[in-house]
Every structure is written in C-alpha cells, then in structure tokens.
Amino acid sequence: MALDDQKRAFKYVGTTPNRPDGVDKVTGKAQYGADITAPGMLMGAVLRSPHPHARIVSIDTSAAEAMPGVRAVVTGKDFPAVEDQGFADIGETCMARDKVLYDGHPVAAIAATxxxxxxxxxxxxxxxxxxxxxxTDVDEAMLPDAPVVLEGRALEHVPAGMSQNVTNTCEFGHGDLEAGFTKADLILERSFKVGAAHQGYIEPNACMASYAADGRADLYCCTQGHFFVRAVCSALMGMEASQLRVTASEIGGGFGGKTTVFVEPxxxxxxxxxxxxxxxxxxxxxxxxxxGPxxxxxxxxxxxxxxxxxxxxGDMTLRYSGGAWPSGTIEMGAQAGFAAYDMPAVRTLGWTALTNRPxxxxYRAPGAPQAVYAVESxxxxxxxxxGLDPVETRLKNAARKGTLSSYGVTFDDIGMVATLEAAKAHPHWSAPLGPNQGRGIAAGFWFNFGGNTCVSLNINADGTASVTEGNPDIGGSRASISLMAAEELGIPYDNIRTIVADTASLGYNDNTDGSRVTFAVGLATIKAARAAIKVMCDRAAAMWGIDAEAVEWIDGAAVPAGPNAGKFPPMSLAEIAAMSFQTGGPIAGHHEVNVDGAGVSFGVHICDVEVDPETGHTLVTRYTVAQDAGKAVHPTYVEGQMQGGAVQGIGWALNEEYIYGRDGRLQNAGFLDYRIPVASDLPKIDTVILEIPNPGHPYGVRGVGETPIVPPLAAVTNAVSRAIGKRMYQVPMSPPRIMTTIKGK
Amino acid sequence: MRYMTAETAEAASSALAAEPGLARVLAGGTDLLVQLKAGMIRPDLVVDIKKIPGIREITAENGGWRIGAAVANAELKEHPGVKADWPGVVEGANLIGSTQVQGRCTMAGNLCNGSPAADAVPGLVAADASVTVVGPSGTRVVKVADIPAGPGRTTLAKGEIVTAIHLPAKAARSSDAYLRFIPRTEMDIAVAAAAVSLTLSEDGTITAARVALGAVAPKVVLADASTIIGTKLDDAALAALAKAAEAVCNPIDDKRGTIEFRTSTAGVLARRAAVIAYNRAKGVK
Structure with a gap:
C-alpha cells in the first residue's frame, strides 16, 4: 500500500458529521427487528425446557393444535437432518431434538393469530x-466422572481417558520454558476464574419470516450478518440460499451476540x-x-x-466452556493471552469442555478478556x-515491530509502546489518590479481522453517490463508509448515501464482527470509488478527445494530467454524472474481495476505584483509555467504541455473570440481577486515540471495537486489589467476594 | 381478565372478596403491570383503587400525617411537611426503581407486595407507622410491622385492602434515616437495609429508638434498640447496635448475597443509619 496514501491530508476522513441513521433513531422511525410486520402475520411463541439436562420422552401438542387461532406447531422433528456439523449444532440450539441441554432450551413453538x-x-x-x-462449571465438567453433555464430540487430538465433555485442546508458544524460569528472580503461579457475561444488547432478538407456497422465503431480522443468517437458515430449512432473501433491520446492539441465529429458523x-x-x-x-453469553x-x-x-x-493453562456444544473460542484466548509482550519463552495450553449452558x-474480542485478565493481574x-512500576515494567517487555508474538506471528508496525507511553504521560497516571482508593493499569490486545466484502458504488445523475454495502451498521459504520467515499470521490459527505442491502442485492459479506467493517468495507468502498473514478476519467477523456491515461482525478473533478495532455478546465463529478446518459450510460464502481491485512490493535486502561472497606461496595472514580485506532475515520465513534468497551468490561469486572443454582437453572435471567452498569455507576471515560497507521489499509485504518473490552477485567482488579491491600483472583468482584478477601477467609 | 374501577374502598373490598379466582389491586401498578406483562401472574380481576376519594391525598392528622394508599412516592419527596418530619421514610420510598417508577409507585403497594427487600417498609416500621385496612368484616387499624407475613405474603385477609398509611406525630429532637446496600448506585434491590428512628433529650442522650432491618429475614425485623438508648451514640453504643442488628438477621444465601455478607452489612448499615438519624435529630446537617 502506498505510504503517501497514509500521510495524506484528509478533507472528510477525521471529521465528525452526524450519522445518517440518527434522525430516524431519535424520532422513533427506525425499524428494528420487532417493528417489521406483514399482512396476515401470525405471532410466534416458544416452549422452553425447565431442565438443564433431560431426555425428551414425548411431546404431546394435540391440545395446543386444537385451540382456535393456532395455525402451526413446530418441534425438532420438523427440521431435516443437516450434514454440516456447525450448522446442525446451531439448529439444535434453536430447537431441541432428543435431549434438552440447558435451562431454556426450546422444545416446541407455536404460531397463532x-x-x-x-x-x-x-x-x-x-x-x-x-x-x-x-x-454447569467448566472445572467440574472436565472431571472424568462428570455427567456427559454430548457424546462423541471430542476432536481426534484430544488425549484419551478424559471426560467426553473435553472436546478440544490447543497449544501455542515458543522458546525454552525451563531455561526461562531458571533466569527468573521471582516466579508466581496463580489461578483465576471468570464468569460468563452476556452481551447485554438492549434490543431482544426478533425476526419476521414469510415462506411462500413456491418455496421462496423472505426473512427480516436484527442481526450482525444477514448473509450468514441466510447460509445457516437455508441449510436448516433444506432450501437453496438463492430462495431465501434476508434483510437486516436496524439493530439495537449486538456486541457479537447477534452473529448467529436463535429464533430465525x-x-x-x-x-x-x-x-x-x-x-x-x-x-x-x-x-x-x-x-449465547x-x-x-x-x-x-x-x-x-x-x-x-x-x-x-510465561506458561498458562486455560479451560473454557462455551456451553453444551463444542466451541472454538479457546484458540483465540490461548493466542491472545501473552500477545502484548515480547516473551523469550512462552506457552499457552487451552482446553474446552461442554457444560449444560446455552x-x-x-462477545467483543471473544476469548481474549479471560486470558489477558490472568496475565495482566x-x-x-x-x-x-x-516494587516495580507497572507501566515501566510493561514498557520493558512490550511487543514491538519485529517481535515474534506468543501466537507465532511476527508483528509489523504496532502501537503497544505508544499506548503505554500515552498512559504514562496522561495526568490520570500521576494524580493523587484518596483513602480507600486504588489505581490499576492493564494492557490488552485484539487481532482484528478483514474477510469477505462486496461493495457497489453508484454515481447518480445529479452528482451524488450511493454506496451499497452488506454489513449491518452497529457502531456508526454508514457514517464512516460515507466519509471514506466522500474522501475518495472528492464530494461532500452529505452527497453520499450509504445503505445496507439485502442478501439478494449484493455478493456475500461476512458478519459485522472482528472489528472488520470500517477496515474491510471501508477498503472495498475506497476501491469501488476508485473504479467509478476510472470510469469518470474515461468519460472526461472521451469528451475532451484525449487519452484516458492523460486524465487524473483531483478534488472531485477530472483534470488533464500535465500540460501535454491538453488545456481543459476541470470537469466535476456532477458535470460528468449529468452527461453520463450521453457518454455511455450510468456510472458505477464495484469491489469484491476477501480482505487481508487487518492490523492488530493494543489498548492500555487506567482505572481508579474506591472500595468501602466495610461492605465491599466499589465505585469506579476515574477511568482512562489509550488505544491505537490506526486512522480514526470518525473520531467520535472511535471514542464511543473505546468508552463502550471499557464500560462493558467494568460491568463484567464488578457484577456481571451467569449465576447457576445447584438445580442447574439460571438464577438471574433479567437486568435486575444481571447487573450491567447504570450511568450513575460510571465516571466519564476519558480517551486518548493514537493513530498508528495500519499498513494494510489505504488510509491506515485499524479495527477499534473489540480491543477496549480486553484490559478492563485486570485494570479494575488491579485497582481493587491495591485499594484493599489484598489480591482478587475472580471476576466479577461482587461485594461479597471482596469482603471475603478483605476478611482473609 | 376483568378490570374495574372502584369508587369506594368498600366497593373495592366487596369485589375483591367476591372474586373466586385470582384478584389483584391496582394502585401505582409498578409491581402488578410488570408481573402481568412477564406472564408471572394471570389475574381474573384487577381492581383500580385510584378513584377512591382521598386515596391520593396527604393530610395532617393528630400531629402526624395520613398518606393515602395511592399517593405516589415522588409526591412524598415534594411534600415539605412529610419530608421534614420523616426524612428516612421519604428517602426509603424514593430509592425504589427509577425516577419514572417513583412517579407511580406507592408505599402501600410496596408494603402489600410482601417483598422482604421492600425499601419503603423498614422506615415505616422504625417510625412505628400504622395502616387503615378496609375489608369485608369492617375497618381496622394495624401496625405496619404486622402486615408482612413472609416473602410475597401478608396478613391481609381476602378482600382486605390498605387505604391509608398513618405516620405518627414527630417528637421534638427526633429524626430518622434509611440506608440500603446495593452493588450499583441505583435501579436495584436491597441486599440488606436498615432504618433507624430516634429521639434525643436536650443534652443529646437517646431516649427512644427503633431499628428496623430489611432484606435480612423473611420479613422486616426489629433489632434491639436498647443498645443505643441512654447513650450519646458513642463508639461502644454503635458497636453494640451493629451486634444487635446482626443478631436478628436470618437471611438467605442467594444470587444477591451470602448469609454472612447480608448479616455483616446489616450491622454496618444500622450503625451508619443511626449516625445519620442522630445528626438529623440534633439539627446537624
């Protein structure tokens, strides 16, 4: 990628215009999943298991079917067998077949008037x-005599003789561990526990399906990826993907939780x-x-x-459970744990086991917060x-350009040192603390992804442009994509309209996940704009009667490239667009790509807490996030991602967790007892955006959405531990757990 | 489900008594509507009592206050007289839910819902408040402390409704306070709670006191207040009060807190609420 692209002076990128979906959202016009209706529509309801684990002996739906107004009853027997194991597992989470595997597992559904x-x-x-x-506990599930959730699901490389619940193991690292530990003056080994957190999105999962007599179907749903929804639903329904059109509604939060289906099939x-x-x-x-939590x-x-x-x-063993089906998240945790550091010798060993949970x-940087929490604590x-300074110590060990990472990749330009230096220089780091207060610092890392992306950009005859992309806008991406299209085309932001198209209107787009959209869709948008610019330069050249190669695109207009090309005044996008019907027809650009080159992102968080020594009540009094964002396309939304990730991490660190009773049932299925932070629980989350360009993007963009949930578990833990003078080894740090530690039991 | 608006307490009572199925009273509706929409209850009859004359009024009575059963808690906060006399009662009532919920919810509803964690109840019990109960066999006045019977249960008979809460006359040099423990800062339910009401002599010695604890037993409980009576709330008295509070705790272990945590926190809160009430009684801000 050309370096001058990344050092260019931007006109639109880096500004903070209003989001195009803003007015509809604040005036209540935006259509979310539950807002979609159709003539003759029925309402569905689902019957769920009260047992965490049981064999279904029989289901008698006759009385329900006989009720006036009931139009359909569905059980697991209605769904065809699916060959793809991943899709089959998703299907079984949506409707049980022979066994129920968690409290709340669907066993039947009704559609009625x-x-x-x-x-x-x-x-x-x-x-x-x-x-x-x-x-329901991962450590208990790995015991040889544990109840077996699913049989025969262990991968081949899992050693024999373990519980059948253990389905996968993985190992990463390099160097001579024994030699490394021999050189140490201090070796500490600690055990940590992390509760399961839910994404806590405000909009409940919702959809509206319409299956026609000719075998075609339409599905409207709130999702982070309607192309994936089409893939899984068409497989589970036994239909061709082309016969199912999926349209994504506006989405009221997802945070990773809406990258699969639960109600749609x-x-x-x-x-x-x-x-x-x-x-x-x-x-x-x-x-x-x-x-899924x-x-x-x-x-x-x-x-x-x-x-x-x-x-x-460094040596770490991670045991993760993703509920009743095999989960690959352990691999990301095992790779991310030590990734922020230049380690002479490192090993991470991961295990994953089945439990009777959904x-x-x-959830934002899946698998990383749990592993990084242990390392940073x-x-x-x-x-x-x-007696060492925690920032200086991290600087001494920080991963840099050329570092062989703990997961095998050698880093290119990265921002670990820069974020640590930014934290060190921030007034927060040296501010005085009051009684019962403590300050914690922690670093975090996330890979970021690219993936399959397809964008169309149409030049309208009135001199504006429409961008058609396929990723639900969950964090302001339509604004960011419009900014990048404006930048490349050289026309104002307000002259661009970006829409999220349905699955029949565009090629496949991977989910809105992996912090990929601003990076990957942005890249495809820039390339699509360049394709349209090529067409416009060709049209100008034809009108001027000069070679197409002799035309350049500058500030939203075609201009002759140098004095030899001919003397013509610049021909603006609007002028070329107005003439398009006479010069060859409509003008568009496309770009389709499986994007590589997502740059990794680092963040460093500073947290102050005040702990009531008699009750364990913990208040976060000050919080600062420093993060490498690459080029911040829309800085306000970058800041929003950093603040939002920090807040979700603070909630997880202090209160959020799935609590199961001895009966295996979920005890806190609601926002009263699943405590996400409320506004009055939080201070202003201060942010420092560092812009270390990603060499893999024309403007240097990196993903920003996931890294900020990685450091908070340890940042808050380190603050609480320093405030109370004793170390905490479990999150969430509920007040009873803090009091148990204070009292030394 | 049938819905009726009662014009008198007697009409409400007869309808509730005559209903063979499940009958529920609607005042603020902040418990009832949530339970209805969540499918937790499916009542056959809902009786709205808000149209009963006087039920939404606060009136002076025998030096104290009569608070109609359908008075919203936010109205208490804006009533200078009640707030000056019983600040602890008012602060407890206004810790329930959010600002929007406080605009609808009532102390009588909080009491009749029967939750051991009800925020309005310990303050009323510490204040030694009473309620008027109208029922099929007539009208009776009962101490607030005698209404709760256990989680979700009350001593009210079928057809009986609470129509008013009576706060007694405030004694000279007296005040009250309420504190609850929640993991967050608002929008939550008490894990442990304490209300303290006390009266001082001219030299600052405590002459009378009541200490009520919430969320630490199947229903609101009184702690032995003789631990602070006759003292000026010195450290020894406070320590004795905390011990007395812990002694009457009989909490459950659940997702919100352990037995040990609830017990020790109740002691801490009783001690801290006593200090606030004491300073208020002395006129110290």
Missing part, C-alpha cells in the same frame, strides 16, 4: 422429560407450516436463558520475572512484590 393465543397454546403442550445429571418453519408470515420476538428472560473460564497462569522487571517465561456466541502482583 394473537400473542395471547400463542402463549396459551404453549402452556397446553405436554412434554415428558427424563431428567439427567447436569454440570423457528420462525421460518412456523411460516412454512402455517403458510402465513410469522413474527417471533424474544422476551428479556428468553434472551438471557437461550442466547461468553465462555466462562478457569485459568492457571505462571510467570517468571527478573528483579528489574524483565519477563523470562451455546456461547461471540499476575504482572501487577509481581510488580507489587518486586
């Missing part, structure tokens, strides 16, 4: 269960059986019980350090024991 009839019909279904022993099957459109909207209780984790971490703070070796789905404890 009113919500009240649907709910009454659900109560009329009789299910006979044969309860089975259950397990059920609504489609209800619609197919009833011949009517069917809407299915989850309640909050259902969202908690039956959509994160993995929960148990981690052993061992680090060796010299007296002056050089890390000599199927995990991504332990480094802080070692700094305390050795």
């Amino acid at each position: 009113t919500p009240a009839i649907a709910k009454a019909a659900i109560r009329a279904i009789k299910v006979e269960y044969a309860p089975l022993p259950h397990v 059920v609504a489609l099957m209800l619609s197919k059986k009833s011949g009517r459109p069917v809407k299915l909207v989850m309640t909050r209780d259902e969202v908690f019980k039956a959509t 994160t993995v929960h984790a148990s981690v052993d971490c061992k680090i060796g350090m010299t007296k002056d703070g050089r890390i000599t070796a 199927k995990e789905i991504s 332990l480094i802080d404890e070692m700094c305390q024991q050795l």
Whole structure:
C-alpha cells in the first residue's frame, strides 16, 4: 500500500458529521427487528425446557393444535437432518431434538393469530422429560466422572481417558520454558476464574419470516450478518440460499451476540407450516436463558520475572466452556493471552469442555478478556512484590515491530509502546489518590479481522453517490463508509448515501464482527470509488478527445494530467454524472474481495476505584483509555467504541455473570440481577486515540471495537486489589467476594 | 381478565372478596403491570383503587400525617411537611426503581407486595407507622410491622385492602434515616437495609429508638434498640447496635448475597443509619 496514501491530508476522513441513521433513531422511525410486520402475520411463541439436562420422552401438542387461532406447531422433528456439523449444532440450539441441554432450551413453538393465543397454546403442550445429571462449571465438567453433555464430540487430538465433555485442546508458544524460569528472580503461579457475561444488547432478538407456497422465503431480522443468517437458515430449512432473501433491520446492539441465529429458523418453519408470515420476538428472560453469553473460564497462569522487571517465561493453562456444544473460542484466548509482550519463552495450553449452558456466541474480542485478565493481574502482583512500576515494567517487555508474538506471528508496525507511553504521560497516571482508593493499569490486545466484502458504488445523475454495502451498521459504520467515499470521490459527505442491502442485492459479506467493517468495507468502498473514478476519467477523456491515461482525478473533478495532455478546465463529478446518459450510460464502481491485512490493535486502561472497606461496595472514580485506532475515520465513534468497551468490561469486572443454582437453572435471567452498569455507576471515560497507521489499509485504518473490552477485567482488579491491600483472583468482584478477601477467609 | 374501577374502598373490598379466582389491586401498578406483562401472574380481576376519594391525598392528622394508599412516592419527596418530619421514610420510598417508577409507585403497594427487600417498609416500621385496612368484616387499624407475613405474603385477609398509611406525630429532637446496600448506585434491590428512628433529650442522650432491618429475614425485623438508648451514640453504643442488628438477621444465601455478607452489612448499615438519624435529630446537617 502506498505510504503517501497514509500521510495524506484528509478533507472528510477525521471529521465528525452526524450519522445518517440518527434522525430516524431519535424520532422513533427506525425499524428494528420487532417493528417489521406483514399482512396476515401470525405471532410466534416458544416452549422452553425447565431442565438443564433431560431426555425428551414425548411431546404431546394435540391440545395446543386444537385451540382456535393456532395455525402451526413446530418441534425438532420438523427440521431435516443437516450434514454440516456447525450448522446442525446451531439448529439444535434453536430447537431441541432428543435431549434438552440447558435451562431454556426450546422444545416446541407455536404460531397463532394473537400473542395471547400463542402463549396459551404453549402452556397446553405436554412434554415428558427424563431428567439427567447436569454440570454447569467448566472445572467440574472436565472431571472424568462428570455427567456427559454430548457424546462423541471430542476432536481426534484430544488425549484419551478424559471426560467426553473435553472436546478440544490447543497449544501455542515458543522458546525454552525451563531455561526461562531458571533466569527468573521471582516466579508466581496463580489461578483465576471468570464468569460468563452476556452481551447485554438492549434490543431482544426478533425476526419476521414469510415462506411462500413456491418455496421462496423472505426473512427480516436484527442481526450482525444477514448473509450468514441466510447460509445457516437455508441449510436448516433444506432450501437453496438463492430462495431465501434476508434483510437486516436496524439493530439495537449486538456486541457479537447477534452473529448467529436463535429464533430465525423457528420462525421460518412456523411460516412454512402455517403458510402465513410469522413474527417471533424474544422476551428479556428468553434472551438471557437461550442466547449465547461468553465462555466462562478457569485459568492457571505462571510467570517468571527478573528483579528489574524483565519477563523470562510465561506458561498458562486455560479451560473454557462455551456451553453444551463444542466451541472454538479457546484458540483465540490461548493466542491472545501473552500477545502484548515480547516473551523469550512462552506457552499457552487451552482446553474446552461442554457444560449444560446455552451455546456461547461471540462477545467483543471473544476469548481474549479471560486470558489477558490472568496475565495482566499476575504482572501487577509481581510488580507489587518486586516494587516495580507497572507501566515501566510493561514498557520493558512490550511487543514491538519485529517481535515474534506468543501466537507465532511476527508483528509489523504496532502501537503497544505508544499506548503505554500515552498512559504514562496522561495526568490520570500521576494524580493523587484518596483513602480507600486504588489505581490499576492493564494492557490488552485484539487481532482484528478483514474477510469477505462486496461493495457497489453508484454515481447518480445529479452528482451524488450511493454506496451499497452488506454489513449491518452497529457502531456508526454508514457514517464512516460515507466519509471514506466522500474522501475518495472528492464530494461532500452529505452527497453520499450509504445503505445496507439485502442478501439478494449484493455478493456475500461476512458478519459485522472482528472489528472488520470500517477496515474491510471501508477498503472495498475506497476501491469501488476508485473504479467509478476510472470510469469518470474515461468519460472526461472521451469528451475532451484525449487519452484516458492523460486524465487524473483531483478534488472531485477530472483534470488533464500535465500540460501535454491538453488545456481543459476541470470537469466535476456532477458535470460528468449529468452527461453520463450521453457518454455511455450510468456510472458505477464495484469491489469484491476477501480482505487481508487487518492490523492488530493494543489498548492500555487506567482505572481508579474506591472500595468501602466495610461492605465491599466499589465505585469506579476515574477511568482512562489509550488505544491505537490506526486512522480514526470518525473520531467520535472511535471514542464511543473505546468508552463502550471499557464500560462493558467494568460491568463484567464488578457484577456481571451467569449465576447457576445447584438445580442447574439460571438464577438471574433479567437486568435486575444481571447487573450491567447504570450511568450513575460510571465516571466519564476519558480517551486518548493514537493513530498508528495500519499498513494494510489505504488510509491506515485499524479495527477499534473489540480491543477496549480486553484490559478492563485486570485494570479494575488491579485497582481493587491495591485499594484493599489484598489480591482478587475472580471476576466479577461482587461485594461479597471482596469482603471475603478483605476478611482473609 | 376483568378490570374495574372502584369508587369506594368498600366497593373495592366487596369485589375483591367476591372474586373466586385470582384478584389483584391496582394502585401505582409498578409491581402488578410488570408481573402481568412477564406472564408471572394471570389475574381474573384487577381492581383500580385510584378513584377512591382521598386515596391520593396527604393530610395532617393528630400531629402526624395520613398518606393515602395511592399517593405516589415522588409526591412524598415534594411534600415539605412529610419530608421534614420523616426524612428516612421519604428517602426509603424514593430509592425504589427509577425516577419514572417513583412517579407511580406507592408505599402501600410496596408494603402489600410482601417483598422482604421492600425499601419503603423498614422506615415505616422504625417510625412505628400504622395502616387503615378496609375489608369485608369492617375497618381496622394495624401496625405496619404486622402486615408482612413472609416473602410475597401478608396478613391481609381476602378482600382486605390498605387505604391509608398513618405516620405518627414527630417528637421534638427526633429524626430518622434509611440506608440500603446495593452493588450499583441505583435501579436495584436491597441486599440488606436498615432504618433507624430516634429521639434525643436536650443534652443529646437517646431516649427512644427503633431499628428496623430489611432484606435480612423473611420479613422486616426489629433489632434491639436498647443498645443505643441512654447513650450519646458513642463508639461502644454503635458497636453494640451493629451486634444487635446482626443478631436478628436470618437471611438467605442467594444470587444477591451470602448469609454472612447480608448479616455483616446489616450491622454496618444500622450503625451508619443511626449516625445519620442522630445528626438529623440534633439539627446537624
């Protein structure tokens, strides 16, 4: 990628215009998943298992089917067998087949003329269960005699003799561990536990499906990726992808949680059986019980350090559970754990095990917060024991350009040192603390992704442009994409309209995840704009009667390239567009690509807390985020991502977790007892945006959305531990857990 | 489900008594409507009591205050008389839910909902408040402390409704305070709570006191207040009060807190609420 591209002076990129979807959202006109309706539409409802683990002996739906107003009943038997194991697992989370595997697992669904009839019909279904022993904790699930959630799902390389719940293991690292630990002056080994957190999006999962008599179907849903929804739903319904059109609604939060399906296949099957459109909207209780939270984790971490703070070796064992089905998240955790540091010797060993919990789905940097929490907590404890400054110690060990990372990649230009220096220079780091207060610092890392991307850019005859892209806008991406199109075309932001097209209108786009959209869709938009510019230069050349190669695009206009090309005044985009019908027809640009080159991103967070020593009540009093964003296309939304990730991490560190009773049932399926932070719980989250260009993007853009949830678990833990003078080894740090530590039990 | 608006307390009572199925009273609706929409209850009859004359009024009575059963808690906060006399009662009532919820919810509803964690109840019990109960067998006046029977249960008979809460006359040099523990800062439910009401002599010695604890037993409980009576709330008295509070705790272990945590926190809150009430009684801000 040309370097001068990244040093260019931007005209639109880096400004902060209003988002194009803003007016509709603040005036209530925006259509979310539950807002979509169709003539003759039925309402769906789902019957869910009260057992964490049971065999389904029988389901009697006859009484429900006989009720007036009931138009369709669906159970697991209605869905065809699916060859693809990944899709089959997703299908089984949506509707149980032979066994129920978690509290809240769907066993049947109804479509009826009113919500009240649907709910009454659900109560009329009789299910006979044969309860089975259950397990909801990852460490217990790995014991050889643990109840087996699913049989025969372990990958081939998992050693024999373990519980069948253990489905995967992985190992990363390099160097001689033994030699590394021998050089250490201090070796500490600690065990940590991390609860499962839910993404906590405000909009419950919702969809409306309409299956027509000719075998074609339309599906409207709130999702982070309607192309993936089409792929999985068409497979589960046994239809061709082309026959299912999926349209993404506006989305009220996802954070990774809406990168799969939970209700969509059920609504489609209800619609197919009833011949009517069917809407299915989850309640909050259902969202908690039956959509995916994160993995929960148990981690052993061992680090060796010299007296002056050089890390000599790191060794970590991670045990993750993603619920009742195999999960690949362990690999990302094992890769991310030590990634911020230049390690002479490092090993991360990961295990994943099945438990009777709902199927995990991504949550912002999936797998990384749990692993990085252990590393960053332990480094802080070692700094305390050795009397070292936690920033200087991290600087001494920071990964840089050329560092062989703990997961095998050699880093290019990265921002770990710059974010640490920014934190060190921030007034927060040296501000005085009051009584019962403590300050913690922690670093974090995320890979970021690119992926399949397809963009069309159409030049309109009135001199404006329309961008058609395929990624639901979850964090202001339509604004960022419009800014990049404006920059490249040289026309104002307000002259661009970016829309998210349905699956029939554009090639495949990967999910809005992996912090990929501003990076990858932005890249494709820039390339699509360049393709349109090429057409416009050709048209100008033809009108001027000169060679196409002799025309350049400058400031939104075609100009002759140098004095030899001919003397013509600049011909603006609007002028070329106005003449387009006479010069060859409409003008458009396209770009289709599987994008590579996403730049990794680092963040450093500083957290102050005040802990009530008699009750353990913890208030975050000051919080600062420093993060490498590459080029910040829309700085306000970059800041919003950094603040939002920090807040979600603070909630996880202090209160958020799935709590299971001895009966294996979820105890806190609601926002009262699943405590996300409220506004009054938080200080202003201060931000420092560092712009270290990503060599893999024309403007230097990096993903920013996920890194900010990685440091907070340790930043808050280190602050609380320093405030109370004792170390905490479990998140969330609920007040009872803090009091137990204070009292030394 | 049938819905009716009662014009008198007697009409409400008869309708509730005559309903063979599940009957519920609607005042602020902040519990009822949530339970209805969540499908937790499916009542056959809902009786709205807000149209009963006087039920939405606060009136002076025998030196104290009569608070109609449908008076919203936010109205208490804006009533200078009630707020001056019983600041602890008013602050407890206005910790419930959000600002929007406080504009609808009532202390009587909070009491009759029967939650051991009800924020309005410990303050009323510490104040030794009473309620008027209208029922099929007539009208009776009962101490607030005698209404709760356990989680979700009250001592009210079928057809009985609370129509008013009576706060007694405030004694000279007296005041009250309420504190609850929640993991967050608002929009939450008490893990432990304490209300303290006390009266001082001219030299600042405590002459009377009541200490009520919430969320630490199946229903609101009184702690032994003799631990602070006759003292000027010195450290020894405060330590004795905390111990007395811990002694009456009989909490459950659940997702919100352990037995040990709830017990020790109740002691801390009783001690801290006593200090606030004491300073208020002395006129110290």
